[in-house]
Amino acid sequence: MIYLDYGATSFHKPPGVYRAVQQAMLRCASPGRGGYRAAEEAARTVFACRETAAELFDCKPEQVVLTSNCTHGLNIAIRSLVRPEAKVVVSGFEHNAVMRPLYALNAKITVAGRRLFDWEDTLEEFRRALQEGADAAVFTHVSNVFGYELPVEELAKLCTNAGVPFILDAAQSAGTLPVKLGALGAEFIAMPGHKGLLGPQGTGLLLCAGQTLPLLYGGTGSESIRHDMPDMPPERLEAGTMNVPGAAGLTQGMNYVRRYGRQIREAEHRQGAACARGLERLGFRVFTGPHQGGTVSFQTGGDCQEAAERLSKMGIAVRAGLHCAPLAHESAGTLETGTVRVSFGPDASAEQTAAFLRAAGRLTGR
Numbered sequence: 001m002i003y004l005d006y007g008a009t010s011f012h013k014p015p016g017v018y019r020a021v022q023q024a025m026l027r028c029a030s031p032g033r034g035g036y037r038a039a040e041e042a043a044r045t046v047f048a049c050r051e052t053a054a055e056l057f058d059c060k061p062e063q064v065v066l067t068s069n070c071t072h073g074l075n076i077a078i079r080s081l082v083r084p085e086a087k088v089v090v091s092g093f094e095h096n097a098v099m100r101p102l103y104a105l106n107a108k109i110t111v112a113g114r115r116l117f118d119w120e121d122t123l124e125e126f127r128r129a130l131q132e133g134a135d136a137a138v139f140t141h142v143s144n145v146f147g148y149e150l151p152v153e154e155l156a157k158l159c160t161n162a163g164v165p166f167i168l169d170a171a172q173s174a175g176t177l178p179v180k181l182g183a184l185g186a187e188f189i190a191m192p193g194h195k196g197l198l199g200p201q202g203t204g205l206l207l208c209a210g211q212t213l214p215l216l217y218g219g220t221g222s223e224s225i226r227h228d229m230p231d232m233p234p235e236r237l238e239a240g241t242m243n244v245p246g247a248a249g250l251t252q253g254m255n256y257v258r259r260y261g262r263q264i265r266e267a268e269h270r271q272g273a274a275c276a277r278g279l280e281r282l283g284f285r286v287f288t289g290p291h292q293g294g295t296v297s298f299q300t301g302g303d304c305q306e307a308a309e310r311l312s313k314m315g316i317a318v319r320a321g322l323h324c325a326p327l328a329h330e331s332a333g334t335l336e337t338g339t340v341r342v343s344f345g346p347d348a349s350a351e352q353t354a355a356f357l358r359a360a361g362r363l364t365g366r
Contacts, residue, residue, distance in 0.1 A: 059182060
């Protein structure tokens with residue numbers, strides 16, 4: 001199988017990730033739940049994950065909260081920052097992990113920037129929306145559907161100058177593009193551990209600079225006499241038993257990214273561009289442009305789900321549909337049909353692209 005669905009999850013992990021998960025399961029109990037060796041080893045394992053993330057994302061270890069996925073982190077961040085019925089600015093390419101929590105709060109949402117691969121439109125629309133008044137902003141770093149890399153540094157400056165706190169959704173960028181909590185000035189940055197960071201499923205990180213509100217309440221292994229949660233993260237946001245094997249694997253995934261991140265980024269971008277060119281030559285409608293990473297969406301002229309199923313039978317794993325991001329499809333005019341999405345990962349190669357294009361050509365009879 002040629003796996004081209006890294007936008008959903010990284011399927012092939014570095015060997016060190018598998019080893020670390022196994023060793024943690026053999027050696028670790030629960031951190032903060034005892035003074036014996038297995039509990040202490042668990043505490044060291046979790047702290048190593050925080051330290052590694054802090055070095056990678058320009059923050060302090062105590063600002064790193066371990067979550068079960070990016071959606072978990074975004075829910076904490078949005079609940080902490082956004083009050084019910086607040087005015088919130090978002091981009092036109094947000095995932096349901098952003099939109100549904102905002103809808104649940106009955107937020108007054110302004111969608112700013114609908115044009116794909118158009119930084120001028122994104123920035124101008126955000127500038128106008130912020131000037132009209134906003135309590136908060138939430139925006140993705142990279143569209144999970146189209147691979148559009150938004151101008152997050154410029155968006156961060158606009159928010160800072162307007163005095164509007166913001167949350168960054170780094171679901172598709174962490175591990176591939178630079179993500180720095182301190183430099184951006186975000187209140188929160190949420191990311192999955194299992195995508196670009198190459199960790200296990202069931203892992204994620206929330207980087208916290210702002211005031212936090214717990215999403216879950218329960219045991220933390222510290223300050224047990226209190227009726228409420230501890231005052232400070234990370235314990236304030238980490239109720240219950242932690243995923244220690246996941247943290248161990250995530251540490252090794254992040255270490256791999258620290259060593260090879262630039263090569264991964266270059267390979268993904270190179271093959272994404274080659275894939276887009278090849279699909280255009282085959283006559284498909286391809287969504288491509290400047291500021292695009294290793295993700296490409298296209299339409300076949302027929303049913304996208306059927307096209308993905310045919311590709312699967314040819315040994316090519318891609319994803320079709322709305323990709324949990326109807327707002328992005330609404331912006332691009334593809335809400336009724338969806339798209340077929342190709343998303344490259346750290347093993348991106350010319351051989352993968354060529355094999356995919358041969359299979360895609362068979363969809364047209366060429």
